[in-house]
Amino acid sequence: MRSASEDLTTRARIRDxxxxxxxxxxFGASLRAVAADAGVSPALVVHHFGSKERLHAACDEHVLAWIREAKRENLAAATSGRLVEVLASAEAQFAPMVGYVLRSLQDGGAVGRAFVEQMIADAEQYTAEAVEQGLARPSRDEKARVRYLVLSALGALLLSLTLDPPSDPQDVGAAVRRYLDQMALASIELYTEGFLTTHRMLDDYLAYAPDPPG
Structure with a gap:
């Protein structure tokens, strides 16, 4: 008979x-594939988790807990708009979880949604502080601007990783860092110096939008 501690260890090994x-x-991977990776039988996976949906939920819970812990340990960087960089810079043993987050973003899963909403909430906080300190211009609709910036940044990252995916989740951290290095100058320049030289497009929008903000 297996002891309780052995069951916990087996359950964690299957989850990982x-x-x-x-x-x-x-997330289309089969329970049989997971069982083979864990070195156990498919029946033992079912014994511990019941179904692939419940196994997926357990993985979601585990990865979300890791994100919260990574953010807590790297609070200064995470709340200054660099949470993706923090996660990508984690030790190699955590690379599969970064890959899991990216998969969930692509899939629209619970982890992806929670990750995005957490990034948006953090961005609202540090953007408000930047505006208060005179480091950023105020917006007519702060929440909409923050959501746009976060979704744009994550969308560009996901597109880059989709077109040029790492060969293995263990390499995802390096792929994210490579993307950030490639985009750093362009993004900083755009945020600092802007893009358009006139207000004509904005004036036209505000003049003809049915209910412009602000």
Whole structure:
């Protein structure tokens, strides 16, 4: 008979194998594939989790807890708009979880949604502080601007990783850092110096929008 501690260890091993398999192959991966990765039988996966949906939920819970812990340990960087960089810079053992987050973003899953909303909430806080300190211009609609910036940044990252995916989730941190290095100058320049030289487009929008903000 297996002891309670052995069951917990087996359950964690299956969960960790599932995080890596889902990060590598997507959420369509089978319980059989997860079982093979974990070195157990499919029946034992079912014994511990009941179904693939419940295994997926357990992985979601585990990865969300890791995100919260990574943010708490790196609070200054995470709340200054660099949460993706913080996660990508995590030790290699956490790379599958970064890959899992990216898969969930692509899939629209619970982890992806929670991750985006957390980034938006953080961005609202540090953007408000930047405006108060005179480091950023105020917006006619602060919440909409923050949401646009976060979704744009994550969308560009996901598109880059979709077109040029890492060969393995273990390499996802390097892929994210490479993307950030490539985009750093362009993004800082755009945010600092702007893009358009006139207000004509904005004036036209405000003049003809049915209910402009502000």
């Amino acid at each position: 194998a599932a995080v890596l398999r889902f990060a590598r192959s997507g």
